[in-house]
Amino acid sequence: xxxxxFEFLKLRKKSRGWLGPILVFILxxxxxxxxxxxLNSNLEQAFFSVxxxxxxxxxxxxxxxxxxxxxNDGTLEQTAIKYDSLALLVAIKIFVYWSLIxxxxxxxxxxxxxxxxxxxxxALQILPVLIITTYIFLNIFSFGNxxxxxxxxxxxxxxxxxLVLPLLVVLGKVVIAINLGIxxxxxxxxxxxxxxxxxxxxxxxxxFVIKAHLE
Amino acid sequence: xxxxFIHQFASPKTYLFQVDRAYSYIFYISLFIYLGSLFxxxxxxxxxxxxxxxxxxxxxxxxxxxxxxxxxxxxxxxxAIFLIWKVKLSAYLVKSIAPIxxxxxxxxxxxxxxxxxxxxxxxxxxxxxxxxxxxxxIMYLGLISLHDSFTDYEKADKFLAILVIVGSVNIxxxxxxxxxxxxxxxTASITVTEKPAIDSSMLYPLFGSMIGFAGLVCCLVIxxxxxxxxxREKNKSWVKNYV
Amino acid sequence: MFNFAFDSxxxxxxxxxxxxxxxxxxxxxxxxxxxxxLAVTFFxxxxxxxxxxxxxx
Numbered sequence: 355x356x357x358x359x360f361e362f363l364k365l366r367k368k369s370r371g372w373l374g375p376i377l378v379f380i381l382x383x384x385x386x387x388x389x390x391x392x393l394n395s396n397l398e399q400a401f402f403s404v405x406x407x408x409x410x411x412x413x414x415x416x417x418x419x420x421x422x423x424x425x426n427d428g429t430l431e432q433t434a435i436k437y438d439s440l441a442l443l444v445a446i447k448i449f450v451y452w453s454l455i456x457x458x459x460x461x462x463x464x465x466x467x468x469x470x471x472x473x474x475x476x477a478l479q480i481l482p483v484l485i486i487t488t489y490i491f492l493n494i495f496s497f498g499n500x501x502x503x504x505x506x507x508x509x510x511x512x513x514x515x516x517l518v519l520p521l522l523v524v525l526g527k528v529v530i531a532i533n534l535g536i537x538x539x540x541x542x543x544x545x546x547x548x549x550x551x552x553x554x555x556x557x558x559x560x561x562f563v564i565k566a567h568l569e
Numbered sequence: 570x571x572x573x574f575i576h577q578f579a580s581p582k583t584y585l586f587q588v589d590r591a592y593s594y595i596f597y598i599s600l601f602i603y604l605g606s607l608f609x610x611x612x613x614x615x616x617x618x619x620x621x622x623x624x625x626x627x628x629x630x631x632x633x634x635x636x637x638x639x640x641x642x643x644x645x646x647x648x649a650i651f652l653i654w655k656v657k658l659s660a661y662l663v664k665s666i667a668p669i670x671x672x673x674x675x676x677x678x679x680x681x682x683x684x685x686x687x688x689x690x691x692x693x694x695x696x697x698x699x700x701x702x703x704x705x706x707i708m709y710l711g712l713i714s715l716h717d718s719f720t721d722y723e724k725a726d727k728f729l730a731i732l733v734i735v736g737s738v739n740i741x742x743x744x745x746x747x748x749x750x751x752x753x754x755x756t757a758s759i760t761v762t763e764k765p766a767i768d769s770s771m772l773y774p775l776f777g778s779m780i781g782f783a784g785l786v787c788c789l790v791i792x793x794x795x796x797x798x799x800x801r802e803k804n805k806s807w808v809k810n811y812v
Numbered sequence: 813m814f815n816f817a818f819d820s821x822x823x824x825x826x827x828x829x830x831x832x833x834x835x836x837x838x839x840x841x842x843x844x845x846x847x848x849x850l851a852v853t854f855f856x857x858x859x860x861x862x863x864x865x866x867x868x869x
Contacts, residue, residue, distance in 0.1 A: 497735065501728050505718055513711035516704045517735065520742050523697060559731060566727045611839070612824060615817055622827040623835035626842050633846070672853055680842045687835050785850060792857040799864050812865045 357443065361450040372454040375416040379459050382408040383466045401470045402480075402529040405463055406522055409484065413491035414511050416455045417499045420447060421564065425503055431568055440561035448489075448496055448557070456488035479532050486545045487525065493556045494518050500563045521548070579656045581798045582807050588791050595791075599784020606777025614771055626684040628774055632782035633677035637705065638740055640670040640786070645737040648730035660726035661801060663733060664716055665793035671709035673786060678702060697746035701739060708736050722801065 365371055386404045390397060424430040434440045463484045468477035498514030499507045528541045577583045610628040644666050651659035681699070682692045693699075715732060719725035802808055818824040827836035 501715065501732065502718065509714070509718055513715050513732065514735075516707045516711060517738070519704045520701065520739065523700060556735075559735060563728065563731060566724055569724075607843075611843075612816055612818065621833050621835055623833075623838050625827075625839050629842050629846050669853075672849060676846055676849055679845055683838050683842050683845075687833065687838055789850075789853055789857065792854070792861065796857060796861050796864065799861065799868065803864070803868050808868060812868045 357437075357446050358450065361446055362454075365450055365454055371419070372416075372451075375412045375455050376458050376462070378415060379408055379412045380462060382411070383463070387470070398471050401467070403526075405467070405480075405484075406487075406525050409459065409463065409488060410491060410518065410522070412459060413456075413488060414495050414515070416451060417492060417495040417511065418507050420451060420496050420499055421503055422499075422507065425564075425567070430564060434565065434568060440564060441557040444496075444560045444564070445553070445557040448492055451496075452489050452492050456492055457485065460484035460488055476532050479538055482542060483525070483528055483545065486542075486549050487521070490521060490545070490549055490552055491518060493552050497556055497560050497563070500560045500567075503564070503567050579658055581658050581661065581802055582811075584658055585795060585798060585811065588795070592788065592791055595784055596788045599781050599788065601781075602777055603781025603785060606774040606781055610771070610774030610778065614774065621687070623684065623687040626680055627771075628778045630677060630680040630684055631775060632779040633673050633680060634702065635779060636783055636786050637670055637673040637677055637702075638743060639783075640666055640673060640790075641705065641709075641733075641737065641740055644670070644733050645740075648733040651726065651730050652734075657726075658798075660730065661797045662790075662794055663729055664726070665797040666790055667709055667712045667716070667729075669786060669789045669793055671706060671713065672789075674702060674706040674709060678706060698743060701743040701746055704739055705743065708739065712736075 383404070386401070386408075387397060390400070421430065424433075433443050437443060460481055464477045464481040467480050468474055471477070494514055494517055495511050498510040498512070500510070501513065502508075502510030524541070524544065528538070528545075531538050531541055578587075607628055611625050614625075616622045616624070644663050647659040647662045647666070650656055651663065678699075681702075685694065686692050712729060712732060716725045716729045719728070799808060799812070818827070825836050825840070826834045827839060828834045
């Protein structure tokens with residue numbers, strides 16, 4: 355419990371850590387209708403693709419220094435020694451990042467979906483999809499960040515970007531399912547299944563990588 | 570005795586010695602099989618009813634894509650051995666297979682896209698199997714760049730192994746993508762459980778070219794691993810005697 | 813001895829099929845690319861091995 359509060363405090367204090375990604379997301383989603391003609395009826399079709407790409411990029415941005423500061427001032431080493439499982443710390447960190455960055459982004463994204471498509475049903479359907487997707491992206495990109503902890507984070511996150519591309523394919527199918535109104539729950543459970551596997555495995559992998567860095 | 574036989578392969582020196590002896594045999598036999606099956610497939614089989622003569626690219630495209638996926642699985646297997654038993658030779662092999670895998674995937678992508686021009690009318694289509702193979706190609710490039718960005722070899726080996734294992738989730742996606750989604754790609758003609766959907770006169774050159782291509786890729790992996798071992802072990806005494 | 817699918821070298825070059833399309837250029841360009849990439853890879857590796865051998869000596 356103390357760990358969760360501590361991590362929340364750390365992220366809350368560093369306002370550019372959570373405010374930055376949210377503002378970038380709002381910027382991208384607002385700039386998107388400006389780049390197409392104002393009376394264009396294709397806005398709806400392109401909107402969801404821009405939504406997924408913006409989520410992807412913002413999650414990549416958000417994990418830029420998820421471990422860096424702690425690694426630099428030695429906190430990571432101390433917690434690795436003190437607590438038995440570094441994996442728990444990693445999982446808590448990612449959970450905190452998700453709750454302060456991922457959930458606001460999902461809400462804002464659902465709001466934009468309602469604004470552009472005009473149907474509250476599709477916005478309500480895209481909200482849980484966005485919530486799950488941001489968590490999955492955050493996990494995968496923090497794995498990438500941990501891989502290149504000492505060399506700057508961009509290399510690592512770029513290298514793990516190919517791992518999220520199959521997820522984007524699934525998300526495209528989800529959008530089609532929402533538009534046609536069929537089998538949305540099936541995709542939701544698929545995403546939940548992927549999330550459950552990733553939540554269990556990736557923190558252990560990330561803690562293994564961090565321990566290898568600390569040697 | 571079997572344990573001793575397997576254990577001797579953990580040393581790079583024995584590996585190089587055995588591989589040097591086998592190299593010319595593997596190279597010439599697989600070259601003969603590959604060129605022979607290509608000759609058979611290109612000139613001696615009759616044309617396809619639907620696709621005309623352009624189906625002959627199958628003898629070049631299918632072995633390349635099959636081998637590129639198998640190379641990734643081999644890398645994942647070697648990474649697992651490295652992480653569990655800390656055998657250094659496995660790490661060398663993982664590092665050396667990555668460029669060969671990238672080249673094979675490149676061949677598969679190019680041959681597939683050129684094949685698409687007469688059959689599908691377009692040289693690129695965003696369907697699931699093509700996207701997944703492109704992802705595999707980008708992953709190979711990412712693996713090469715990850716290992717090159719570290720100066721400390723021990724850490725680089727460990728991270729490479731972890732990334733290979735985490736990224737091996739892409740292989741089932743490639744293999745199953747033609748069944749999970751309705752794509753432009755045709756479904757598998759050769760499965761383990763059923764009779765092949767392809768005519769047997771076209772099947773034998775296909776198997777032959779797969780075996781030949783596998784042998785040639787094996788020779789490339791041997792060369793690449795030799796380069797990697799010489800680079801990494803160049804301070805050892807046996808290397809000076811070997812060269 | 814062999815029953816060739818094409819009657820002459822010229823026909824094998826163009827590979828015209830029964831429905832009139834000539835797909836020879838696609839097949840031969842793929843063959844060229846595959847052989848070229850394999851050959852280049854072999855030569856590059858052989859040169860790298862010999863250069864590192866010289867450096868070790």
